[in-house]
Amino acid sequence: MERIMNVKVRPAKGAFLPVILILAAVSVAGLSVMVWLSSKDEAPASGALVIYSSTDEDQFASVLAEFRRRNPAVRVIYKSLPAREVYDRTRQEIDRSEAGADLVISSSMDLQIKLVNDRYAQPYSSPHRAQLPNWAVWKNEAFAVTSEPIVIGYNKRAFASAGLPAGHDDLAALLHAQPSRFRDRIGLYDPGLSPTGYMYIRQDLHVDRDNWDLIGGIGRAGPRLFTSTKEMIERVSSGDLLLAYNIIGSYALQRAKADPDFGVIVPNDYVLVGSRVALITRLAPNPAAAQRFLDFILSSEGQRLLSLNNMIPLRSDVPPMENWPASVNQRAIHVGPALMADLDQVNRDRFFLKWKSSMARASGGPVPPKTMGGGTNETVSFNASVS
Numbered sequence: 208m209e210r211i212m213n214v215k216v217r218p219a220k221g222a223f224l225p226v227i228l229i230l231a232a233v234s235v236a237g238l239s240v241m242v243w244l245s246s247k248d249e250a251p252a253s254g255a256l257v258i259y260s261s262t263d264e265d266q267f268a269s270v271l272a273e274f275r276r277r278n279p280a281v282r283v284i285y286k287s288l289p290a291r292e293v294y295d296r297t298r299q300e301i302d303r304s305e306a307g308a309d310l311v312i313s314s315s316m317d318l319q320i321k322l323v324n325d326r327y328a329q330p331y332s333s334p335h336r337a338q339l340p341n342w343a344v345w346k347n348e349a350f351a352v353t354s355e356p357i358v359i360g361y362n363k364r365a366f367a368s369a370g371l372p373a374g375h376d377d378l379a380a381l382l383h384a385q386p387s388r389f390r391d392r393i394g395l396y397d398p399g400l401s402p403t404g405y406m407y408i409r410q411d412l413h414v415d416r417d418n419w420d421l422i423g424g425i426g427r428a429g430p431r432l433f434t435s436t437k438e439m440i441e442r443v444s445s446g447d448l449l450l451a452y453n454i455i456g457s458y459a460l461q462r463a464k465a466d467p468d469f470g471v472i473v474p475n476d477y478v479l480v481g482s483r484v485a486l487i488t489r490l491a492p493n494p495a496a497a498q499r500f501l502d503f504i505l506s507s508e509g510q511r512l513l514s515l516n517n518m519i520p521l522r523s524d525v526p527p528m529e530n531w532p533a534s535v536n537q538r539a540i541h542v543g544p545a546l547m548a549d550l551d552q553v554n555r556d557r558f559f560l561k562w563k564s565s566m567a568r569a570s571g572g573p574v575p576p577k578t579m580g581g582g583t584n585e586t587v588s589f590n591a592s593v594s
Contacts, residue, residue, distance in 0.1 A: 259296060293313045309497040314403045318550075338524065354520065362449050409549040
């Protein structure tokens with residue numbers, strides 16, 4: 208029977224070894240020996256790396272492929288889940304002391320911060336920390352790994368002979384002036400069902416409280432609510448929707464390159480920039496592999512690969528993605544405890560009370576917006592105290 212042995216060999220004093228890990232495979236009389244040599248005396252990353260992510264695997268395909276190529280001993284299990292399920296599943300498995308994810312990545316930045324605050328993550332001092340913006344890391348436990356503009360998608364055929372709104376105020380004015388034109392033809396995230404969509408709207412209001420006027424304009428048109436950027440993009444491309452508000456730019460910009468019917472508006476007043484936030488879980492079965500993957504995605508090569516999927520590099524030493532306007536007013540959503548304020552139940556209740564009152568048509572009568580895919584606009588209770 209063939210046996211696999213993992214042997215860590217300490218170099219002799221004064222011996223020369225490169226900083227990188229070296230793997231030597233030796234076969235002696237049917238005995239396979241995997242020898243890892245490291246000048247830092249580190250354990251090898253091997254076994255299974257389990258990742259829970261709210262990102263579709265195709266968005267990370269190039270990063271995953273390159274990581275697997277560089278780390279053949281690591282078997283990556285990538286589970287794409289809705290953001291809410293990523294959060295719930297991570298908490299539940301750790302509460303039950305069950306083996307679950309090693310690394311959790313989610314676009315619901317506030318829920319990731321909540322996990323860190325509630326001690327569901329473990330700290331890690333990444334060697335790439337110094338190359339990241341100050342706002343991108345909290346407590347060495349929550350790491351922004353992407354930087355993505357939040358944009359507006361539109362159907363080019365519908366706007367062929369009409370002016371496009373350039374920013375948030377222009378869009379509000381257009382919707383208030385022509386509510387019948389956009390009735391049931393504008394889409395956005397359902398803030399009651401999508402944690403990511405809720406966060407985007409709240410961040411809009413933090414930038415400018417006058418965005419309630421825009422929300423009111425959307426409400427007058429009787430919007431259709433979604434839980435997926437991809438579905439909104441499909442509806443806009445087909446002409447079922449004319450506009451989709453607050454969609455994730457990496458998906459939208461990628462679609463616009465290949466679809467002559469789909470266009471993207473990068474608002475000229477400000478652009479929210481969201482991130483997918485990663486954390487290593489407190490009970491990670493394979494923390495070494497999780498650290499290795501986190502370091503790779505934060506490296507210059509990892510960020511370069513992400514930029515090919517229309518994500519703005521976090522690192523200043525990586526060139527920006529193609530055709531991204533350098534003069535745009537970017538408002539990065541900071542990784543940190545301030546995000547939890549919007550999870551407080553009192554704050555949520557106040558928001559949804561005003562949200563529901565804004566969802567009315569020009570006649571003034573209340574109109575429950577249509578959520579695509581079923582579901583209700585129920586809020587979720589959180590205790591958002593910082594620890």
